[in-house]
Ligand code: ADP
């Protein structure tokens with residue numbers, strides 16, 4: 001840390017604000033949150049490592065937003081309401097021209113969801129951000145991965161695959177025009193956690209998960225935990241106009257195995273279809289039915305014509321898989 005900005009100066013300047021809901025925020029040995037009656041506390045942690053989860057030269061305002069967004073997305077997937085978060089930061093140097101926009105991007109999203117920064121830790125080291133979020137969910141209403149039921153419809157929010165489309169452009173796997181990049185770049189860099197949707201799905205959906213690693217792998221988590229299978233209609237997967245301009249095989253790859261979409265995938269009984277259509281309208285967020293939960297284990301992916309596709313072609317992201 002430089003002389004002007006030591007560890008505590010840095011915390012004071014960028015990460016300390018008056019508390020709003022928390023009983024005690026930054027500055028003591030622990031933060032204190034008031035628990036709510038008849039609610040469970042939902043807790044989730046996500047770590048973002050430079051060179052692994054983001055390019056080291058990414059703009060700090062974008063990084064600040066995304067680091068919190070991916071955590072809020074986990075609360076959304078549980079149907080929980082955000083309350084507070086902590087931030088553990090490892091920094092190569094205390095550069096205020098970098099820290100100010102990082103805090104700005106993060107705290108703007110925090111304010112949008114009334115999720116307070118109540119503590120953390122700051123150390124010198126390789127660039128790395130770790131956020132822990134805390135949320136509330138009424139007892140028995142959490143959207144758990146193990147709650148899918150045979151016969152449920154499978155739904156996704158928004159569109160799938162744009163984040164992977166942009167990543168492929170940056171990795172020079174393919175090329176996007178200036179206009180295509182402008183249209184899709186925010187999907188990779190500024191994901192919008194579906195917090196309102198998650199809360200609205202309480203009592204409507206059975207199981208839910210947020211799509212961080214790709215539909216194929218993430219839906220499989222629901223199937224395994226719920227001990228069921230699924231039939232997926234690949235032609236039903238929602239697609240942005242930009243992704244639709246690309247060949248079908250690329251489009252399918254981005255939609256099935258592309259990570260970083262942060263949409264919600266959830267299952268709901270058939271009698272909730274009208275409720276979900278009304279909800280989509282109310283939130284101005286498309287909700288698309290993409291398949292069904294089946295008693296036969298495994299995932300079967302079919303085309304409109306009824307052809308069954310081989311899922312091996314889309315490997316979902318796994319940090320410790322052999323392929324990487
Ligand atoms: P301790 O030594 O008791 O763990 P620290 O000296 O690490 O406390 O931190 C002092 C206070 O600043 C604590 O309340 C801690 O939660 C808070 N804090 C430290 N780093 C951050 C950060 N990056 N963002 C928000 N709060 C932080």
Ligand code: MG
Nearest residue numbers: 120121122123
């Ligand atoms: Mg500490």
